[in-house]
Amino acid sequence: MSSPRRSADGRPAGSGAGASGGGSHPGSPAHGSHGAGSGSGGRFEFQSLLSSRSPGAEPSAARLRASESPVHRRGSFPLAPAAAPQPPPPLLPEEDCMKLNPSFVGIALRSLLAIDLWMSKRLGVCAGEKSSWGSARPLMKLLEISGHGVLWLAGTAYCLYQSDSWAGREVLVNLLFALLLDLVLVALLKGLVRRRRPSHNQMDMFITFSVDKYSFPSGHATRAALVSRFILHHLVLAIPLRVLIVLWAFILGLSRVMLGRHNVTDVAFGFFFGYIQYSIVDYFWLSPFNVPAVFALWSHQ
Numbered sequence: 001m002s003s004p005r006r007s008a009d010g011r012p013a014g015s016g017a018g019a020s021g022g023g024s025h026p027g028s029p030a031h032g033s034h035g036a037g038s039g040s041g042g043r044f045e046f047q048s049l050l051s052s053r054s055p056g057a058e059p060s061a062a063r064l065r066a067s068e069s070p071v072h073r074r075g076s077f078p079l080a081p082a083a084a085p086q087p088p089p090p091l092l093p094e095e096d097c098m099k100l101n102p103s104f105v106g107i108a109l110r111s112l113l114a115i116d117l118w119m120s121k122r123l124g125v126c127a128g129e130k131s132s133w134g135s136a137r138p139l140m141k142l143l144e145i146s147g148h149g150v151l152w153l154a155g156t157a158y159c160l161y162q163s164d165s166w167a168g169r170e171v172l173v174n175l176l177f178a179l180l181l182d183l184v185l186v187a188l189l190k191g192l193v194r195r196r197r198p199s200h201n202q203m204d205m206f207i208t209f210s211v212d213k214y215s216f217p218s219g220h221a222t223r224a225a226l227v228s229r230f231i232l233h234h235l236v237l238a239i240p241l242r243v244l245i246v247l248w249a250f251i252l253g254l255s256r257v258m259l260g261r262h263n264v265t266d267v268a269f270g271f272f273f274g275y276i277q278y279s280i281v282d283y284f285w286l287s288p289f290n291v292p293a294v295f296a297l298w299s300h301q
Helices: 015-020 044-053 060-067 070-074 094-100 104-123 134-146 149-162 166-193 219-234 239-258 264-283
Strands: none
Touching (some): 104 239, 134 239, 166 264, 219 239
16 A cells, blocks of 8 residues: 655645645644745744754844853853863972982981980080079089170280280280170171070070070180180190180080080080181281281380
8 A cells, every 4th residue: 555645844745735724723833823834834843943944043042041051151162172281390499309308418417406406405404493403503604604705805904904014915915806806706607597595595694685695606615715725825824724724615615505505516616616716816916016006005105
């Protein structure tokens, strides 16, 4: 049995007249559609297909829905081109690499610093009245006063004023020059390094200045090494007195750690720096021959 002939749009032939006749009633969806006699254009199920095919016929509601979609709002459409390849991360600076991968020297310095702090805390037995050796604190403070720079400057200036020999004046002038040089260089180093004093220290020192809040190097240790080397080279003393001067310098430096004023490295570098300072004073030795203006005051008397 042969199938009935169909039109180009898939409907049986001859059905156009029925569609345009009384087949439609006022309540049907196709009633009142545009071009009711133009084939299947009047049927409801074909309206969306026909409207989508026609260019420029997209309703405004569809455009609004497309603009309000989440994909449109984010601005990332599925067919967007792939992102450009990211550049390689920048290389770390050399100093950051050193922090992340510390060298052997850095590890050694940190280890020495930890040992220095530990030893200074253990040796600070006179840091307070309640310390293990708190009863010896007054004696340690007396040693502290014996190495104070103000007392050494005042005593040297007084002896120079009372001196009546050229040899004595020459020695005392150079000792005064050494003490002044020590004060200036130690103050500069303390201001540059700015290392704080140990946490267990009590700020009850004798005649302090603004720079004395810093710890490195120990001014008492530099002065003890400088003065002891100066006296041993320029004064004729018996052997017991020479040994006593060396012991005074050593115990004075040790008392700085026992009182909690300084760390061990502060005192050790102070001894070394005071030893070098005497070499500077000896190189620039002042005498009536190279600096006669310094000794002109006594020449007129």
